[in-house]
Amino acid sequence: MENTIEVKNLTKKYKNLTAINDLSFSVKKGEILGLLGPNGSGKSTTINCLLSLLSYDQGSIKIFNEEMTPDSYEIKRKIGVVFQEVAIFEELTVKDNIDYFCGLYIKDKNTRKKYIEDAIKLVGLEKFKKFYPKQLSGGLLRRLNIACGIAHKPKLIFLDEPTVAVDPQSRNNILDGIQKLRNQGATIIYTTHYMEEVELICDRIIILDKGKIIASGTLDELKSLATIEEKVSVEVQDLEEKYLEEIKKLKYVDLVTYQNNNLQITYKKGQNNISHLIDFFNKNKIAYNKIFSERPTLNDVFLELTGRELRNE
Amino acid sequence: MRHNFKYTLKILFQNKALIFWTFAFPIILGTFFNMAFSDIEKNEKLAIIDVAVVKNEKFENDEFLKNALKILSDKKNKDQLFNIEYVNQKQAKKLLVEDKITGYLIVTNKPKIVIKSNGINETIFKYIIEEITTTKKMVNIIANNRLYKEIPTNKISNIENFYTSIYKKILSLKDESINIKDISNKNLSYTMIEFYTLIAMACLYGGIIGMTAINNNLPNMSNKGKRIAISSIPKKKLLLSTVAASYLVQLIGLILLFIYTIFILKIDYGDNIFLIILLSLVSSLAGLSLGITVSCLIKSSENTKTGIILALTMFCCFLSGMMGITMKYIIDKNIPLLNKINPASMITDGFYSLYYYDTLSRYTKNIISLLIFSIILLVIATFCLRRQKYDNI
Numbered sequence: 001m002e003n004t005i006e007v008k009n010l011t012k013k014y015k016n017l018t019a020i021n022d023l024s025f026s027v028k029k030g031e032i033l034g035l036l037g038p039n040g041s042g043k044s045t046t047i048n049c050l051l052s053l054l055s056y057d058q059g060s061i062k063i064f065n066e067e068m069t070p071d072s073y074e075i076k077r078k079i080g081v082v083f084q085e086v087a088i089f090e091e092l093t094v095k096d097n098i099d100y101f102c103g104l105y106i107k108d109k110n111t112r113k114k115y116i117e118d119a120i121k122l123v124g125l126e127k128f129k130k131f132y133p134k135q136l137s138g139g140l141l142r143r144l145n146i147a148c149g150i151a152h153k154p155k156l157i158f159l160d161e162p163t164v165a166v167d168p169q170s171r172n173n174i175l176d177g178i179q180k181l182r183n184q185g186a187t188i189i190y191t192t193h194y195m196e197e198v199e200l201i202c203d204r205i206i207i208l209d210k211g212k213i214i215a216s217g218t219l220d221e222l223k224s225l226a227t228i229e230e231k232v233s234v235e236v237q238d239l240e241e242k243y244l245e246e247i248k249k250l251k252y253v254d255l256v257t258y259q260n261n262n263l264q265i266t267y268k269k270g271q272n273n274i275s276h277l278i279d280f281f282n283k284n285k286i287a288y289n290k291i292f293s294e295r296p297t298l299n300d301v302f303l304e305l306t307g308r309e310l311r312n313e
Numbered sequence: 314m315r316h317n318f319k320y321t322l323k324i325l326f327q328n329k330a331l332i333f334w335t336f337a338f339p340i341i342l343g344t345f346f347n348m349a350f351s352d353i354e355k356n357e358k359l360a361i362i363d364v365a366v367v368k369n370e371k372f373e374n375d376e377f378l379k380n381a382l383k384i385l386s387d388k389k390n391k392d393q394l395f396n397i398e399y400v401n402q403k404q405a406k407k408l409l410v411e412d413k414i415t416g417y418l419i420v421t422n423k424p425k426i427v428i429k430s431n432g433i434n435e436t437i438f439k440y441i442i443e444e445i446t447t448t449k450k451m452v453n454i455i456a457n458n459r460l461y462k463e464i465p466t467n468k469i470s471n472i473e474n475f476y477t478s479i480y481k482k483i484l485s486l487k488d489e490s491i492n493i494k495d496i497s498n499k500n501l502s503y504t505m506i507e508f509y510t511l512i513a514m515a516c517l518y519g520g521i522i523g524m525t526a527i528n529n530n531l532p533n534m535s536n537k538g539k540r541i542a543i544s545s546i547p548k549k550k551l552l553l554s555t556v557a558a559s560y561l562v563q564l565i566g567l568i569l570l571f572i573y574t575i576f577i578l579k580i581d582y583g584d585n586i587f588l589i590i591l592l593s594l595v596s597s598l599a600g601l602s603l604g605i606t607v608s609c610l611i612k613s614s615e616n617t618k619t620g621i622i623l624a625l626t627m628f629c630c631f632l633s634g635m636m637g638i639t640m641k642y643i644i645d646k647n648i649p650l651l652n653k654i655n656p657a658s659m660i661t662d663g664f665y666s667l668y669y670y671d672t673l674s675r676y677t678k679n680i681i682s683l684l685i686f687s688i689i690l691l692v693i694a695t696f697c698l699r700r701q702k703y704d705n706i
Contacts, residue, residue, distance in 0.1 A: 014705060052543075052702060053539060053542060053543065053703060054703055054705070055702040055703065071547075073545045073546075073547060076544060076545045077545035081540065081543055083536055083539055086536070087535075087537045087539060087540045089529075089537065091324045091327030091328055092320070092323065092324060096320070096323070100320045101544070103316040103317075103320070104316070104317070104541065104544035104546050107316075148540070149540070
């Protein structure tokens with residue numbers, strides 16, 4: 001499939017600090033690429049370099065098969081950006097804000113009018129068209145921020161942490177909107193430090209840490225990098241120490257922790273681990289509640305690769 | 314680019330803080346000035362300054378000074394400025410100690426003013442004596458030169474014509490020549506000077522408009538700037554339309570101020586309305602340039618930049634005499650260069666020269682100075698704005 005973006009050996013330094021270190025990757029047409037990494041890992045810097053806002057020390061960036069420069073207005077015409085920080089005018093209404101930013105790309109008034117309506121519908125701001133930003137909640141502001149970035153129907157969209165500090169309803173709305181944009185044919189680069197979002201919407205993921213790519217691939221490919229296979233959580237009242245020791249000896253068990261009546265068991269591999277555990281409880285007449293099983297998350301992958309938690313960064 | 318121009322206007326007019334500082338504040342201040350100074354002005358017009366002159370040999374021999382003071386203290390003259398007592402130095406000192414006079418003049422090697430404190434009357438007294446002395450010096454220099462050249466050739470046939478030609482020569486050399494006639498023709502209006510500094514302030518406050526608008530366009534200054542910078546409109550077009558819209562908003566504010574002061578406060582700016590408009594246009598450009606340059610050079614929040622422009626403008630206006638004409642005189646006397654590079658001084662001086670002088674050379678000089686000031690700042694700003702990529706944002 002045709003590549004929309006091709007980045008080769010991109011390096012960006014701030015004096016002694018290397019913000020991006022020899023980054024190479026490509027983004028295929030129509031895919032959602034997730035850039036995942038803790039704060040300060042170089043996600044936003046990468047996007048700013050791709051957009052030619054920031055100078056870089058080394059490397060090349062091609063977008064739509066052309067070298068990206070600050071004067072590449074034809075390329076810019078096809079790009080939409082939603083920055084991490086809300087970038088709208090407090091002095092303009094919701095509709096005027098979208099009209100202003102859309103008008104920087106679309107000259108024809110009638111086309112623009114239609115596009116604005118589409119954008120408003122996509123982010124669910126139909127009831128707030130005449131509202132001023134100060135009248136909107138944080139979540140609605142984020143939605144407006146997205147509408148301003150995508151109203152001109154770009155073919156390539158950069159979304160830089162668009163869901164930071166939003167309520168669950170707005171988050172779901174935003175994530176739905178992103179999937180709709182992809183269905184309409186847009187290529188999307190999505191940066192976040194929320195792994196759940198990446199798992200939910202991204203086709204391919206690049207994990208960044210300290211400006212370097214530490215892993216990339218599909219969700220399954222990345223999860224296969226984790227040495228653990230399954231994590232089981234069980235609510236058990238007052239479990240005796242001797243049983244804990246016995247559980248540790250069960251087949252494929254890697255790690256056992258017990259805190260606040262919550263028993264957590266990590267399995268390296270194996271099948272039917274839960275049924276074996278239930279058999280053990282029944283045999284020893286141990287009462288239990290709520291039993292959960294989960295596959296390794298991207299946080300586990302990040303933990304394996306860096307020794308640090310992604311979510312705590 | 315009409316779209317950006319239209320929305321920049323809309324954004325600027327909706328910005329309440331901006332409209333307050335650039336539209337409302339000068340009007341409010343003007344109202345206060347009018348309330349505070351109109352009575353003073355009425356009293357000042359009637360007040361004749363009591364001064365003394367020490368009668369000594371050197372004064373008696375200085376015909377030029379004697380005549381000048383005679384005209385200025387002539388009771389038949391409706392523009393009489395001084396009430397002069399001719400006394401000896403001891404009596405003059407006594408009069409001054411007893412607060413019966415503003416100050417006294419004593420001619421030793423050159424005329425010297427003795428005053429007790431600083432004030433408007435003292436300033437006028439010092440100013441006029443200095444003007445008389447300067448004018449006398451010029452007359453002497455030119456007369457000596459001409460006499461030296463023309464006596465041997467017998468070219469001087471009519472002494473009256475000779476002095477007339479010298480007087481014209483002085484006017485051409487010294488455009489701001491406040492001769493005795495000029496001083497007595499018009500009252501020195503402090504209210505007018507306050508209003509000139511008010512207009513200067515309004516023009517320079519326009520810098521906040523330029524700063525705000527440009528700030529919105531710069532990716533290293535605001536998030537909106539980042540979004541605008543990655544749009545498909547060339548930077549040059551965006552900035553030009555932004556600056557044009559800012560300038561228009563600034564001019565609208567200035568027009569409102571003029572309308573208010575002329576029609577409501579009944580301020581008389583003089584007859585040369587087109588020249589007043591021209592000076593206002595150039596002054597606004599200077600204000601705009603200041604704002605754009607601050608916006609480009611200082612990387613801090615919009616509020617900080619607004620504070621910087623407000624403080625800078627107020628300081629310039631203070632130096633140009635907004636809080637008291639004495640300051641303008643002090644700066645003129647001690648650090649004349651400061652008034653030459655102070656845009657507020659250039660603006661007030663431009664208006665002042667239009668009001669008081671018949672010649673336009675001083676006015677033109679101020680217009681040119683303001684244009685040079687604007688061009689220098691715009692060149693600096695353009696240099697900064699040309700940047701397409703940033704090291705950090």
